[in-house]
Amino acid sequence: MFFCVLMTINKSEAQENNVFRKTGSIPETFQPLPLFEILPSGWIREQIQENLNGFTGHLDSLVPDLILRDDIYGRNRLGRHVKSKDVGAITENGELQAQFLWWNSETQSNWRDGYLRSAILSGDQDHLARATKYMQRILATQDTNGYLGIYDSDLRYRFDNENGELWSKTTLLRGLIAWYEFTRDYQVLKTIEAAVHDVMVNYPPYTSHPFYSVNPDAGGITHGLAFTDVLEELWRITGKQEYRDYCIFLYRDFSEQKLNEDAQYSKLADTSLMLKSHGVHTYEHLRSVAAAFYASGNPALGTVLQNFLYKINLCISPSGGPVGDEWIAGGKADATGRGYEYCSLHELLNSYTSLLGKTGDAHFGDLTETLFFNAAQGARNPFESSIAYLKTDNSYSMCGGLNGDTTVKTQTRYKYSPVHQDVAVCCVPNAGRIAPYYVQNMWMKDEQGLVATLLGPCEVETKVRGKKVLIDEQTAYPYDNSITFVINTEDSYFTIKIRKPGWAKKVSVSEVYIEDKGYIVIQRRWKGEHPITIQFFPEIELKQDLNKEYYFTYGALVLARPIQSIGRQTKTYPLKGFRDMQYRPSGLSILEYADEPVKQTNQKKAEFATSLYNPVSHKNEAVILLPLGQTILRQLTFKPKSEDQ
Ligand SMILES: [Zn+2]
Structure with missing residues (x-):
C-alpha cells in the first residue's frame, strides 16, 4: 500500500515536471519593432497629446503623495522599520506588513511607462526633458550589486507572504526598456540587465520559490509573473536565451504554489473551471503562459494556452471589454450586469498583441482593434480628461455603482475621474499606456519584410534587409476605411503584408496582391516613393x-x-x-x-x-x-x- 502511494506521487511529479520541460523553443512569427520606429499620426497622435495635456501629463501633480513625495525605489525603500503608509492598509503588525506596501511602485512605474512612451511618441520636448530627468534619478537608485527595487536589504528576496519584489521591477523595467529603445543608451541596457541578473541570482531557477506565499491571496506576488514581459524584451534585444528560459521557471513556480489565480497550469488544464480571479491578473497572465509555451515548446503548455483563450472568450463583451469588476468571479460577460476595469483593458490588449506577434494569427489583430477602438475609447470621457475605472457596454448611470446600484456605498468606480484615488490609482496610469502600446504593435517584421499588423494612422521608419524604409499610413481608420500607404525606400525587394480585418468581406487594392492567412500580401521591387491605396467596404x-x-x-x-x-x-x-x-x-x-x-x-x-x-x-x-x-x-x-x- 505504502509502495503504491509512493509510486503515485512519483508518477504525478514526473508528469508535472514533464509539462514544463523544454522540448525546443518556438520562434515567433513576427518581430515587434522598437518603440521609436512607429510614430502615431492623425487621431491617435491627437489622443496621445490630449493625454499628455491631461491626466497622463499631470498625474504626478494630481497625487503628489503617491508619486512625488514617495521615493519608493530610492530613499523611501521599504524595510523592517516601515510601519505603515497613508495609502496602505494599516495593520497591527506593521513590521511584517511593510512588504505589502508596494502599491505606489505600481502607480508610479505604470504611470511613468505611459508618460515617457507618450512623450517619445509625441516628440514633446518639455515632457521629454522631464522624462530624461526622471530616468537619471531612477538609474542612480541601483545598488552596486544590481538591485533595483523597493526593498531595503533586510527584506528583499526573503518573503513567505505578499510582496511586490518582482512586480515593482516589472513595472519599472518595462519603462526603462522603452527608454533604451528610444535613446539607444548602452548604460540603460546595462542597468536593466544588471537588475535582471540580480533577480536570477537571488531567485535561482528551480531551487527558489518566488511565488511562495502562506496566504493564497497575494496580488503583488502574482502580478510578478508579468516579469516575463521584461525577460522576453531582453531576449529580443540581446538574443540571450537565459532570459527566455527563465520564463518557464517563473510559470512553473507560479503554477506549483497555492495561489488563488486562474492561470496556474492545473486550473487551465481543466476546461470546466470558469475564470474567477482578479481580472487584471488573469488577463496579463495570458501572455506569461504564452511566453512559457514559446520558450519551452512543450505541447502541454500549448494546450493550456488554448484553454486559456477559450475561457477568456467567454468573458468578452461586444466592445471587447473583458469582465472583471474587479473579480471575474466565475461569470460570463454580460453587457449590462458586468463591468470591466481599465487596467484589464490595457493588460488584455498587451496580451493580444503579444500573441499576434508570436502566432502571426490575424484574428488577434481583430481582437486588439475591437478592444482599443471600442471598449478603451468608450471608457474615456469624450469631453474632458478623465476615464471610468469600471464601465459596462450598456451604461445607464455613472454615479458610482453599477448602472445606478446604490447598495454598496463605497462603490465609486463607475464614474469619470482623472485619478480615482478613492479606490486606487491603477487605471489612470494604464489609460496612458494603452494608446502607446497599440502604436508600437501597428507594424512588425517577418523574414520577408514588413507587416501592418494593426491598422490606423501612423508613420514607420525602419530598416529592411539593411535598407531604410519609410511608410506613411494615411487614414482616419476605423472612422474611415480607406488607407493610403506611401512607401519610400531605396531600390529594394521585400514583401509588405497588410492585415485584412476579419469583418472586411470586400476589399480593393491598387496593386497586384495575393491573400494569405488573413493578410494582403504585396511582393515587389520598391524604389523611391510608391503609394498603395486599400479600401475596405464595411457593412452594418x-x-x-x-x-x-x-x-x-x-x-x-x-x-x-x-x-x-x-x-x-x-x-x-x-x-x-x-x-x-x-x-x-x-x-x-x-x-x-x-x-x-x-x-x-x-x-x-x-x-x-x-x-x-x-x-x-x-x-x-x-x-x-x-x-x-x-x-x-x-x-x-x-x-x-x-x-x-
Ligand atoms: Zn485599475
Whole structure:
C-alpha cells in the first residue's frame, strides 16, 4: 500500500515536471519593432497629446503623495522599520506588513511607462526633458550589486507572504526598456540587465520559490509573473536565451504554489473551471503562459494556452471589454450586469498583441482593434480628461455603482475621474499606456519584410534587409476605411503584408496582391516613393452577444445608442481643469430590437439611424447609433422585442 502511494506521487511529479520541460523553443512569427520606429499620426497622435495635456501629463501633480513625495525605489525603500503608509492598509503588525506596501511602485512605474512612451511618441520636448530627468534619478537608485527595487536589504528576496519584489521591477523595467529603445543608451541596457541578473541570482531557477506565499491571496506576488514581459524584451534585444528560459521557471513556480489565480497550469488544464480571479491578473497572465509555451515548446503548455483563450472568450463583451469588476468571479460577460476595469483593458490588449506577434494569427489583430477602438475609447470621457475605472457596454448611470446600484456605498468606480484615488490609482496610469502600446504593435517584421499588423494612422521608419524604409499610413481608420500607404525606400525587394480585418468581406487594392492567412500580401521591387491605396467596404452588421442580445457593428466599430445624461461635478483638484464627474440619465428607456433597417446618416462619419422598440409605450422610436468613443451613457445591446418572445 505504502509502495503504491509512493509510486503515485512519483508518477504525478514526473508528469508535472514533464509539462514544463523544454522540448525546443518556438520562434515567433513576427518581430515587434522598437518603440521609436512607429510614430502615431492623425487621431491617435491627437489622443496621445490630449493625454499628455491631461491626466497622463499631470498625474504626478494630481497625487503628489503617491508619486512625488514617495521615493519608493530610492530613499523611501521599504524595510523592517516601515510601519505603515497613508495609502496602505494599516495593520497591527506593521513590521511584517511593510512588504505589502508596494502599491505606489505600481502607480508610479505604470504611470511613468505611459508618460515617457507618450512623450517619445509625441516628440514633446518639455515632457521629454522631464522624462530624461526622471530616468537619471531612477538609474542612480541601483545598488552596486544590481538591485533595483523597493526593498531595503533586510527584506528583499526573503518573503513567505505578499510582496511586490518582482512586480515593482516589472513595472519599472518595462519603462526603462522603452527608454533604451528610444535613446539607444548602452548604460540603460546595462542597468536593466544588471537588475535582471540580480533577480536570477537571488531567485535561482528551480531551487527558489518566488511565488511562495502562506496566504493564497497575494496580488503583488502574482502580478510578478508579468516579469516575463521584461525577460522576453531582453531576449529580443540581446538574443540571450537565459532570459527566455527563465520564463518557464517563473510559470512553473507560479503554477506549483497555492495561489488563488486562474492561470496556474492545473486550473487551465481543466476546461470546466470558469475564470474567477482578479481580472487584471488573469488577463496579463495570458501572455506569461504564452511566453512559457514559446520558450519551452512543450505541447502541454500549448494546450493550456488554448484553454486559456477559450475561457477568456467567454468573458468578452461586444466592445471587447473583458469582465472583471474587479473579480471575474466565475461569470460570463454580460453587457449590462458586468463591468470591466481599465487596467484589464490595457493588460488584455498587451496580451493580444503579444500573441499576434508570436502566432502571426490575424484574428488577434481583430481582437486588439475591437478592444482599443471600442471598449478603451468608450471608457474615456469624450469631453474632458478623465476615464471610468469600471464601465459596462450598456451604461445607464455613472454615479458610482453599477448602472445606478446604490447598495454598496463605497462603490465609486463607475464614474469619470482623472485619478480615482478613492479606490486606487491603477487605471489612470494604464489609460496612458494603452494608446502607446497599440502604436508600437501597428507594424512588425517577418523574414520577408514588413507587416501592418494593426491598422490606423501612423508613420514607420525602419530598416529592411539593411535598407531604410519609410511608410506613411494615411487614414482616419476605423472612422474611415480607406488607407493610403506611401512607401519610400531605396531600390529594394521585400514583401509588405497588410492585415485584412476579419469583418472586411470586400476589399480593393491598387496593386497586384495575393491573400494569405488573413493578410494582403504585396511582393515587389520598391524604389523611391510608391503609394498603395486599400479600401475596405464595411457593412452594418447585426450580431448577437453571449446572452443572445442584439448589437450593431460597422467595420471595426461597435455602435451604441447614446442616452442623454446630466453631469454633476463631485470633486475638484488644486490643478485647474481636472475634476471627477458623475452622470445620471435624463429619462431612461431601455429599448428592444425591432428588426428595422439601419441607415448611415452621414457618409463621412460612422453615424447611423434606425428604430428600436419601446416596451413601455409599445411604439418604435427613432434613434441614432454612434461609435462608443462618442458616448457617456449608452445602450449597446438590445434584447429581442419582448412581444415576440
Ligand atoms: Zn485599475
